[in-house]
Amino acid sequence: MNSKARLRAYNRAVLGWLNNQLTEADIDLLVKTRWLTKEQGEEIKEMPRGNADLIAMYSSSGMA
Numbered sequence: 001m002n003s004k005a006r007l008r009a010y011n012r013a014v015l016g017w018l019n020n021q022l023t024e025a026d027i028d029l030l031v032k033t034r035w036l037t038k039e040q041g042e043e044i045k046e047m048p049r050g051n052a053d054l055i056a057m058y059s060s061s062g063m064a
Contacts, residue, residue, distance in 0.1 A: 009035040
């Protein structure tokens with residue numbers, strides 16, 4: 001998997017988490033299947049869900 005694909009997977013996981021579409025188990029599965037690193041998974045799970053500023057930031061990044 002190239003770096004662009006990893007960045008897209010990370011961005012989609014963040015948006016799914018922030019929009020309450022992904023659960024902690026979903027993030028763990030992405031880590032287990034190596035779409036995300038363990039560090040990225042932990043970082044995502046620490047993000048506050050529903051944070052409008054973060055949603056806007058990740059939505060406007062153009063990688064979704």
